[in-house]
Amino acid sequence: xxxxxxxxxxxxxxxxxxxxxxxxxxxxxxxxxxxxxxxxxxxxxxxxxxxxxxxxxxxxxxxxxxxxxxxxxxxxxxxxxxxxxxxxxxxxxxxxxxxxxxxxxxxxxxxxxxxxxxxxxxxxxxxxxxxxxxxxxxxxxxxxxxxxxxxxxxxxxxxxxxxxxxxxxxxxxxxxxxxxxxxxxxxxxxxxxxxxxxxxxxxxxxxxxxxxxxxxxxxxxxxxxxxxxxxxxxxxxxxxxxxxxxxxxxxxxxxxxxxxxxxxxxxxxxxxxxxxxxxxxxxxxxxxxxxxxxxxxxxxxxxxxxxxxxxxxxxxxxxxxxxxxxxxxxxxxxxxxxxxxxxxxxxxxxxxxxxxxxxxxxxxxxxxxxxxxxxxxxxxxxxxxxxxxxxxxxxxxxxxxxxxxxxxxxxxxxxxxxxxxxxxxxxxx
Amino acid sequence: xxxxxxxxxxxxxxxxxxxxxxxxxxxxxxxxxxxxxxxxxxxxxxxxxxxxxxxxxxxxxxxxxxxxxxxxxxxxxxxxxxxxxxxxxxxxxxxxxxxxxxxxxxxxxxxxxxxxxxxxxxxxxxxxxxxxxxxxxxxxxxxxxxxxxxxxxxxxxxxxxxxxxxxxxxxxxxxxxxxxxxxxxxxxxxxxxxxxxxxxxxxxxxxxxxxxxxxxxxxxxxxxxxxxxxxxxxxxxxxxxxxxxxxxxxxxxxxxxxxxxxxxxxxxxxxxxxxxxxxxxxxxxxxxxxxxxxxxxxxxxxxxxxxxxxxxxxxxxxxxxxxxxxxxxxxxxxxxxxxxxxxxxxxxxxxxxxxxxxxxxxxxxxxxxxxxxxxxxxxxxxxxxxxxxxxxxxxxxxxxxxxxxxxxxxxxxxxxxxxxxxxxxxxxx
Numbered sequence: 046x047x048x049x050x051x052x053x054x055x056x057x058x059x060x061x062x063x064x065x066x067x068x069x070x071x072x073x074x075x076x077x078x079x080x081x082x083x084x085x086x087x088x089x090x091x092x093x094x095x096x097x098x099x100x101x102x103x104x105x106x107x108x109x110x111x112x113x114x115x116x117x118x119x120x121x122x123x124x125x126x127x128x129x130x131x132x133x134x135x136x137x138x139x140x141x142x143x144x145x146x147x148x149x150x151x152x153x154x155x156x157x158x159x160x161x162x163x164x165x166x167x168x169x170x171x172x173x174x175x176x177x178x179x180x181x182x183x184x185x186x187x188x189x190x191x192x193x194x195x196x197x198x199x200x201x202x203x204x205x206x207x208x209x210x211x212x213x214x215x216x217x218x219x220x221x222x223x224x225x226x227x228x229x230x231x232x233x234x235x236x237x238x239x240x241x242x243x244x245x246x247x248x249x250x251x252x253x254x255x256x257x258x259x260x261x262x263x264x265x266x267x268x269x270x271x272x273x274x275x276x277x278x279x280x281x282x283x284x285x286x287x288x289x290x291x292x293x294x295x296x297x298x299x300x301x302x303x304x305x306x307x308x309x310x311x312x313x314x315x316x317x318x319x320x321x322x323x324x325x326x327x328x329x330x331x332x333x334x335x336x337x338x339x340x341x342x343x344x345x346x347x348x349x350x351x352x353x354x355x356x357x358x359x360x361x362x363x364x365x366x367x368x369x370x371x372x373x374x375x376x377x378x379x380x381x382x383x384x385x386x387x388x389x390x391x392x393x394x395x396x397x398x399x400x401x402x403x404x405x406x407x408x409x410x411x412x413x414x415x416x417x418x419x420x421x422x423x424x425x426x427x428x429x430x431x432x433x434x435x436x437x438x439x440x441x442x443x444x445x446x447x448x449x450x451x452x453x454x455x456x457x458x459x460x461x462x463x464x465x466x467x468x469x470x471x472x473x474x
Numbered sequence: 475x476x477x478x479x480x481x482x483x484x485x486x487x488x489x490x491x492x493x494x495x496x497x498x499x500x501x502x503x504x505x506x507x508x509x510x511x512x513x514x515x516x517x518x519x520x521x522x523x524x525x526x527x528x529x530x531x532x533x534x535x536x537x538x539x540x541x542x543x544x545x546x547x548x549x550x551x552x553x554x555x556x557x558x559x560x561x562x563x564x565x566x567x568x569x570x571x572x573x574x575x576x577x578x579x580x581x582x583x584x585x586x587x588x589x590x591x592x593x594x595x596x597x598x599x600x601x602x603x604x605x606x607x608x609x610x611x612x613x614x615x616x617x618x619x620x621x622x623x624x625x626x627x628x629x630x631x632x633x634x635x636x637x638x639x640x641x642x643x644x645x646x647x648x649x650x651x652x653x654x655x656x657x658x659x660x661x662x663x664x665x666x667x668x669x670x671x672x673x674x675x676x677x678x679x680x681x682x683x684x685x686x687x688x689x690x691x692x693x694x695x696x697x698x699x700x701x702x703x704x705x706x707x708x709x710x711x712x713x714x715x716x717x718x719x720x721x722x723x724x725x726x727x728x729x730x731x732x733x734x735x736x737x738x739x740x741x742x743x744x745x746x747x748x749x750x751x752x753x754x755x756x757x758x759x760x761x762x763x764x765x766x767x768x769x770x771x772x773x774x775x776x777x778x779x780x781x782x783x784x785x786x787x788x789x790x791x792x793x794x795x796x797x798x799x800x801x802x803x804x805x806x807x808x809x810x811x812x813x814x815x816x817x818x819x820x821x822x823x824x825x826x827x828x829x830x831x832x833x834x835x836x837x838x839x840x841x842x843x844x845x846x847x848x849x850x851x852x853x854x855x856x857x858x859x860x861x862x863x864x865x866x867x868x869x870x871x872x873x874x875x876x877x878x879x880x881x882x883x884x885x886x887x888x889x890x891x892x893x894x895x896x897x898x899x900x901x902x903x
Contacts, residue, residue: 056683058510060500061654061692064493066516070488081487083521085514086496093511099497117666118673119683155667175863177663197684199867225490234606238584244547252518253483253546255626263490297620316776318754324761325747325754328775332753335829335865337777343785344775346747346757349489352772352815356785386781400764436764438628 048079049101051112053122054196055088066111066201070194073205078216078221079107082352086204098129104190107213112196113179116157126191127165130183130381132344134163137170140179147177167411168461171208173332176200182212198380218317222274224282226262228292229301229449231464234271236260249277251285258302258442291458294449302330309340314389317452318344319357320384321395323368326444343386347378357381357393368407375413376422383417390454391417392447398436399426416460423460426448477508477671478530480657482542482551484517495540495630499623506643507696508536516763518548519861527558531618536642541625543607545586555620556594559612563592566599569608576606598757600637605629610643651703655691658730658878659891666691666824668717674879678706680714687871688730721888723878729875731759737884738769745880747773748786748811750798750824751841755873772815778809786810786822799824799838803852804842812846819883820846821876825856827865839863844887845879852889854879 050070056062068086074081082105087093094113101108113122127134141162148154163180164170171180171225176197183191191208194201223409233255237244240262243251249266262285266277278442286293295304309316318341328344331337345356349371359377367373375393383391396412403409408427415422427443434442453460480497481747483881485491494615496513503510511534516522522541538899542551556563570591590607593599597665600609602624605626612620618753619744621638623630657665662684666673669691672680695706698777715722724733738745747756757773759768774785779798782788804822812820825841832838856872857888863871 054683055681057497059498059504059515059652059688060497060502060510062683062685064495068486068489071487073489075488083514083516083526085512087512089794090669093813104506115666115684116663120683155663157664157667157670162900175859177746197836199863217773218514219584223488234545235581236585238546238586241547241586252484252548254483254491255492255544261490263485263488265488318755322761323758324770324902325749325757325775326761326775328754329758330725332777333866333869337753341753342776342778343781344773344777346754346761346773346775347771348761348773349769349771356772370595371787406666426554430604434628437762440762 046107047078048074048081048107048109049096049105050081050084051094051101051108051110052084052093053085053089053094054086055111055119055229057112058088065198066194068112068201070109070197070205070213072134073210074213074380075221075223077210079213088114089121091121091125094121095129096228098191102129102185102187102191105189107190108194109192111194111195111201114161114180114193114195116155116161116177122193123163123165130165130185130191132166135166136180137162140164140170140172143172143179144177144378152253158335171204171212173200174203174207176178180204180209182209183235191253206380213454218270218276220271220437221263221265221267222271222278224278224297226282226285226289226293227295227298228260228289229258229294230292231258231260231289236262236289240285243285245283246281249281251281258313258438258445278372279457287360290463291453291456292462294452299334301445301452304452304453305448306331306334306337306340308452312455314455315340315342315391316392317342317382317386317388319353319378319391319393320344320346321353321378322398322448323346323440323444324348326440327392327394327447329440330444330448343388345382345385353378353381357385360450370397370411370413371425372413372424375415376417377423379415379417379422389418390451392451393417394443394447396439398439398443412439414443414447414450416447416454418454423454424473425451475508475536476534477503477510477536478534478541479510479513479540480523480526480530480537482515482518482539483515484548485608486515486541487517487740494627495625496625498627498631499538499540501896502595502639504650504652504679505534506639508642515745518542518550520554522549522557523554527554527620529568530613530772531558531620533614536621538617538621539624540623540630541588543609543622545584545590545606551622552594553594555612555622559614559620561595561612563669564595566591566593566608569601572608572638572677573606574758584713589736598603598641600633600641602629602630609633609638611638649698649700649703650694650696651700652692652694652705653707653726655693655711655714655718656724656730657689657724658687658874659721660718662689665691665718669714672710672714672755675710675751678710680710687867687874691711704715707815717739719892720882721891723881728763730881731765734877734880734884735760735763735766735769737881743884744769744771745819746771746811746815747821748782748807748816748823749773749775749821750777750782750807751824751871752876753874755869756821756823756876759873759877760781769812769860772811772817774811774814782807782810786814796801799826799836799840801842801853805846808844808846808851812851814888819878819880821827823848823872825868825872827868827872829865843869843872843876843879844853845876845883847883852883854890
C-alpha cells in the first residue's frame with residue numbers, strides 16, 4: 046500500500062514553521078507497513094491543493110493531508126477534499142457536542158469555530174482530543190483513501206496514534222520492522238565505509254544518516270509477520286554494532302539522555318551538573334526523560350564566576366590563574382557539583398559558545414567537559430571544529446559529550462571513542 | 475520568479491529526520507522575493523528524483539534540491555541533476571583542494587569522499603565551509619536554474635546565506651517585506667477573529683498561525699523596493715498590535731527569551747532561576763541568547779526536595795505542610811533564587827510535568843510559577859489544559875509563562891493577560 050503526504054499551509058512555504066507533522070506521519074506509516082513515496086507541501090490555495098490531491102490520488106492508495114482545518118478563512122482543506130471526493134459537507138453531531146464541551150467555561154464559540162463540526166458526508170470522523178478541529182477518513186469512488194488531519198502537532202500526534210493507525214492498519218498487509226543503531230563520535234563518511242557491503246542489500250536494507258552531532262544506521266526488513274521481519278534485521282544489526290564498537294550508545298533507544306538515565310538507575314547512582322556555557326542544557330536534557338528524579342536531584346547553572354565560587358567552591362585563585370574556560374576550572378566545577386549536592390557523579394562544563402567572547406588563546410568552540418566520580422575526575426577538551434559552527438551546535442555537542450562521558454564511565458569503556466578521532470580529545474585524569 | 479524545493483532522502487520519508495532544511499530555504503527565498511509554490515520530498519531513488527526534477531522544471535524558474543550529496547552510494551542527487559541538465563560530471567579542482575585540506579590531520583580520504591569534488595560541467599560551485607560536499611548552481615538549456623545543496627543543516631545554512639542568496643537575488647526583481655507579530659497567551663481562533671477584516675487584503679497580506687504555545691501573525695507586502703514594501707506593512711502591523719494589546723511580546727523579534735534578555739539589559743537588572751519540573755529549561759532558553767551573561771549569572775535546578783532546602787532555603791516544614799508542588803514553595807523558590815544569587819529578580823517553578831506523579835489533588839499539568847522582585851512575589855498557577863498534553867509541551871508552556879511574567883513585570887503590565895483567559899491564572903501577590 047502506497048501513500049503520500051500533502052502538507053497544507055502558506056506558513057510552511059514561507060519557512061516560519063518547520064514541518065514536524067510530515068516526519069511524524071511518515072514514521073507511523075512506516076511502522077504499519079505503508080510505503081511513503083512522496084511528500085509535498087502546498088500553500089493555502091484551493092486550486093493548487095486540488096491539483097496536488099488529484100495528482101496524489103492518481104498514483105497512491107492513501108493521501109494524508111495535514112493542516113488547513115482551523116477556524117480561519119484561509120483554512121480550505123476540508124472544502125477541497127469534499128470537492129475532490131465529490132461529496133457535500135454535513136454537520137457531524139458528535140463533533141459539534143465535543144466543540145461545545147471544549148468551549149464550556151471559555152469565551153463563547155464563534156460561527157467560525159462551529160464550522161469545524163462540518164465534515165465530508167459519509168466519512169469516518171477522528172475525534173480531536175486536544176483541540177477543536179476533528180479529522181476524518183474519506184473513501185473516494187475509485188476506492189482511494191483520503192485522511193485529513195489538523196496541523197498543530199499536539200493535536201495531530203494523538204489523533205494519528207489513537208484513531209488513524211487502527212483505521213489504516215487494517216487496510217495494509219506487509220509488515221515492516223526497523224531497528225535504529227545510534228552512535229555518538231562517528232562521522233557519516235567513515236561510518237558508511239565500515240558497512241558499505243551491508244548497505245547494498247535489498248531486504249533488510251541498511252541506510253546511514255547524520256543528524257547534527259550524531260550518526261545513525263537504520264536497518265529495515267519487510268516480511269509477512271513482525272517476528273519474521275525482526276529476525277531478518279537482527280543479524281545485520283549485530284554485525285554493524287560489532288564493527289562500530291563503543292561509539293554505539295544504543296539500538297532502538299530514544300536518545301543519549303534516556304540511555305544515561307537508565308544506566309544511572311540500574312547502578313543506583315545519582316548525577317549532578319554544573320554548567321557554564323551550556324547554561325542548563327544538560328540538566329534540561331536529563332529531565333526531559335520521565336522519571337529522571339530517581340537519578341538527578343540538583344543542577345547548577347553557574348554562568349557567572351562568582352556563582353562558580355559561591356555554589357561550587359571553585360577557588361577564586363583558580364579562576365584568576367587559569368580563567369573560567371580552563372581544564373582546572375572544569376574539574377573543580379564537576380567536583381563541586383558532586384560534593385555540594387551529595388551526588389555520586391558530577392559534570393562540569395565551561396567553554397566559549399560564541400558568537401562573541403573568543404580570543405586567540407581561547408577561541409569560540411573551546412569547551413572543557415569534566416566528570417567527577419569518587420576520587421577521580423576526567424576532563425575532555427572540545428576544540429573548535431575545522432569549520433564554523435553556531436552557538437546552538439556547540440552547546441548541543443558539549444552536552445552530548447558530557448552525557449557520553451557518563452555513559453562510558455558507567456559501562457567501563459574508555460572515556461573517549463578510540464577511532465575515528467572526534468573534535469573532543471582527552472586530557473587524562 | 476517562482477521556485478520549488480525538492481528534498482531528497484529516504485530518511486525524510488521514514489520520518490526519522492525532520493525537514494528543517496526546507497523551512498530554512500523557504501525563509502531565505504521569501505526574503506529575496508522568490509515565490510515558493512510547492513515543496514516536495516522524494517526518497518533516494520534516481521527515477522523518482524528525476525521525475526520530480528522534470529515536473530518542477532516544467533512549472534518553476536528555480537528548483538532547489540537539498541540532500542543526497544554525501545559520500546555514500548545512495549547519494550544520487552548530483553548524478554541525477556547532471557543527467558536532467560544534460561551535462562557530464564567533471565572534477566572541480568578547487569573543491570578537491572578544499573576536500574584535501576579538510577582531511578588534513580584526519581584519517582585518509584577514501585575514494586567515496588573524493589567523488590564529492592565532481593560537479594556538473596559548467597556549473598557555479600558553492601563552497602562548503604563546514605563539511606565536505608560542495609553545492610552548485612546549474613543553468614539548463616531552457617534557462618531554468620537548478621540549485622544543489624547538501625542535507626546537513628549546519629552545512630546548508632551557511633552555504634545558502636553566503637553563496638546562494640547572492641547568486642539568486644540578482645535574478646529576482648520584486649521585493650517582499652514581512653513583519654512577524656508574536657504573541658503569548660492568545661488562541662489562534664480568537665486571535666483570527668479580532669483581525670478577520672485585515673486577513674482578506676491582498677497586499678499586504680496578514681495570516682495567523684499557531685506554534686504550540688504561541689500565536690503569530692505574519693504581515694507581508696510586495697513592492698518594487700524594500701522601503702515601499704515596509705511602508706505598506708507598517709500601518710497594518712500597528713493596527714494588529716493595537717487590537718491585541720499586551721499579549722504581543724514583540725514584532726520581528728527572535729523569541730520571548732531574547733525580548734526578556736534585552737529588557738533586563740535595558741533596565742540593568744539581573745535574573746536568577748530556580749527550577750524544579752522545568753529542570754533547567756528556563757536557564758537553557760535564557761542562555762540560548764548570545765550575551766545573556768550580562769543579565770543572568772546563576773540558575774538552580776532543584777529537582778529534589780533537599781536541593782530546594784539546601785540551595786534555596788525553602789523550609790522543610792513548608793515542603794511538608796504544602797508539598798513541593800504548591801504556591802508557597804514556588805514563592806520560596808523564587809525568593810531563594812534571588813537572594814542566594816544576589817540577583818534583582820528570581821523565578822521559581824514547581825509542578826507536575828508527568829506522565830507519572832499526578833494525583834487527584836495535584837494532577838499532571840498543575841504548575842506554580844513565581845516571580846520575586848524586591849519585596850513582592852507574584853505567583854501564577856498553570857492548571858492542566860482541558861485536553862491531554864505531553865511532558866515537553868507542559869514544560870515549554872511553564873517556561874514561557876515564567877519568561878512572560880518577567881516581561882510583564884519589566885514593562886509595568888498586569889502579570890497575566892487580561893483576555894482571553896489562558897490556562898495560567900493568577901493567585902495574586
